[in-house]
Amino acid sequence: MVLAAMVGTTIEWYDFFIYAICAGLVFATQFFTALGKDALILSFATIGISFFFRPIGAIVAGHLGDRLGRRAMLILTLLLMGISTVLIGLVPTTGSIGIAAPIILVVLRILQGLSAGGEWGGAALLAVEHAPADRRGLYGAFPQIGVPIGLLLANGVLALVTALTTPEQFLAWGWRIPFLLSVVLIVAGFMIRTRVAESPVFEEVRRTRARSSIPLVPLFRHHWRLVVVGALVFAANNAVGYMTTGGYVQSYAVKSLHLDRSTVLIAVMVSAVAWLVSTLAGGWLADRIGRLRVYxxxxxxxxxxxxxxxxxxxxxxxxxxxxxxxLFAVGLGFTYGPQAALYAEMYPTSVRYSGAAISYAIGAVLGGAFAPTIAEALQTSTGTVYAVGAYLAVVTVIGLVASYFVEDRPGQPLSATSDVRADDARTV
Known part of the structure; x- marks a missing residue:
């Protein structure tokens, strides 16, 4: 079960990050070159466009996940992400088909956003709802480490392709290889996820008929404050994380500092390992001192x-x-490892998928959607990366303050019969 959550999340984020990294290294010259000096900013902006569709994916997957189960949504979101990624690897450039090329690219990126919006909630809840009460933080950290593993794979494959091709070959066709390789990961992930048992908590909901017919109604009627606070907490992690996962640091190091592309990608891979370790440590520690204290x-x-x-x-x-x-990865891991357990314990069973997925998706819009674009614009307009640091510091403070407006509930029963329905029982 934990393996299925982790493997599926890894595949989802490998696909998502391949696009984000190539947005900084490739797409500006292959799809947006007509825009001249603004090509890179618009290329980064296509990363953010998909984030606006994450809440839609979260709403749809959350509704179906609370009605039909977590497992079915995990399979559907995996297929949607994988197919979109493979098709991106096949899109002709602007030089071949003109304006249709960036339009197709953006449409496929939107489909990736829909998938990403729905996938995380199912993977997180499947792990946490299977976990013993005193190990939810650690179990919930496993779908979280799918993100640094996906980043590690994405940068690793790109580094390998870069090393085996000339710069001209990489821009001409080499960048397509990581996208096309996604088909192998889709098959592996599909086989693993179809063999996973449904969450025991959801099975209880199904037996007791405690499912809400329209989960969004009770979610926003009774728990809208949690949605807002949860989104702000995640936004602070997501904006900072997208400096590497969104490709900004890679692009800045290669294009402004003139470092070798392969060398930079390897550095990001090393940091992904550190992020993985700190995320697991954050989940483990959350079971001992509380989720919010680790945050x-x-x-x-x-x-x-x-x-x-x-x-x-x-x-x-x-x-x-x-x-x-x-060292950058340490803070990221501690603000990411406890997230699945925190979100699962924030919401009652009947709206848990919807609440977790929508909080996550809105937080991604507020935090990561245009973080690379904002960073690029700030650095370009001010001539210094310290402007980017100031922007991220402000976002971090907002997340820190928001963490004081949600109750830590480690070990609380997650079953439908033990739900506390009132919103004020979960916020402070």
């Missing part, structure tokens, strides 16, 4: 490291880039 430690680390991080990156020294990214 707050992570936010403080993010805040304290923000400006030293950019100072080290800006040196153009590859060893210091490694150090900057590794």
């Amino acid at each position: 707050r430690i992570g936010f403080v680390v993010q805040l304290l490291w923000m400006f030293p991080f950019f100072a080290l990156v800006d040196t153009g020294n590859i060893a210091l880039l490694h150090l900057a990214l590794i």
